[in-house]
Amino acid sequence: MKEYLTVLRNVPFFKGLEDDEILAILHCVNATIISKSANSYIFKAGDTTDVMGLVLSGSTLIIQEDLWGHRNILSKCNVGDFFGELYAANNAVLNISVVANVDSTILLLNINHLLSTCPSSCIHHQRLIHNLVGVLSNKILILNNKITHTSKRTTRDKLLSYLSSESIRQGSLSFDIPFDRQQLADYLCVERAAMSAELSKLKKEGLLTTYRNHFELKKKAV
């Protein structure tokens, strides 16, 4: 297990924990390591699971198939990423499958063990639970924000919603965003070209100025 500490140290679940504490917890929740060859299934849609997975080496793909058999890759989990925690925590039927992208090593953590204080009342357990709740609620905040922006009907409103929230979040009318144009368009679920055009309009109307990923909003048209 020790060989993977360099990975585990940087996992949000284990934030703020020392190496020996991590090892103690892994032991206390009876964590197991499995090896999966490329293209083999780790979770299959329709299953339930009480363990979550954490990629120690290799990578996995989260895929979803619709009724007509169209296969859709939802995301890729690289070393240090975890998956299945939502279904494990909720005892829900998986509507996604997880397959090894290449030969991979996966750490399996039983979520019920994680959530139960261990017999020896292991003190780091509380930290872990706190981290878990933090990770989950942070994810909800991120998703909520995205939905707030993307549910606006026009490209213009999506842009203004996003830029306004970034400005408020960063506490300044002048701020950088973490996206280039293509990424911003993908995030807002619009066409890059249409978005660029809309940005130009907003500039002409004096609502903002922008250079690359730097934006400045104006409260009133100049």
Add this chain to the structure above:
Amino acid sequence: MKEYLTVLRNVPFFKGLEDDEILAILHCVNATIISKSANSYIFKAGDTTDVMGLVLSGSTLIIQEDLWGHRNILSKCNVGDFFGELYAANNAVLNISVVANVDSTILLLNINHLLSTCPSSCIHHQRLIHNLVGVLSNKILILNNKITHTSKRTTRDKLLSYLSSESIRQGSLSFDIPFDRQQLADYLCVERAAMSAELSKLKKEGLLTTYRNHFELKKKAV
């Protein structure tokens, strides 16, 4: 506190707990009750908080203001609903405000107390933590689903994505949905009229039949 047990029994956080267990937990996490008159703030955007709120009587509004002062009501919390748990759990700056809609009574729960096993090692605590994680991860699953559907570019693809997932979830090509047409359109972020038209097309193409909120999908065109 006892007078509110009828409310608390039905809150997902307290699912599976008996009345006396609920009372024990409230005591053990040092829960407090506050009264708020109509239109007064409970949380203000920009604040941080380590407590979450639960509506015992009355109701609250979750509101958000953008940079230009446009006020947007995001949701309403009725008796038994809770709010602020995401920010409390994550120690995040609030980007929403919560105001009392009418004169209201609010139960404040300190999330750090909830997440720490109490000195007396109160056994119901584990159940509570488990419930909390369940509630959060379930919410993520719901949001993920919505984003999956709404991020499709056309009304047709949004419909098919949603209907396919519902069909798979309910394990049948013949199923009911919990929305009427207007609600479905709102959920998918499209126009009701355009959606109705698209449904008609899909019918003509033999991909599905529908009556009201009942749908039957066809794997191949008839």
Add this chain to the structure above:
DNA sequence: TATTGTATGTTTGATTTCCAACAAGGAGAA
């Protein structure tokens, strides 16, 4: 039965977005 209200389907012109291609500008490499 007649009346009313509600949900759903249809239509149409205006508007917006999509798609594809190209243009402009800058950064880095040869």
Add this chain to the structure above:
DNA sequence: TTCTCCTTGTTGGAAATCAAACATACAATA
């Protein structure tokens, strides 16, 4: 410098969506 490559901005025709009507069907009620 010159030549790429990459990002961003611009444009025009095709396609989709929006908004606002109106039509239809059905249920509930008197």
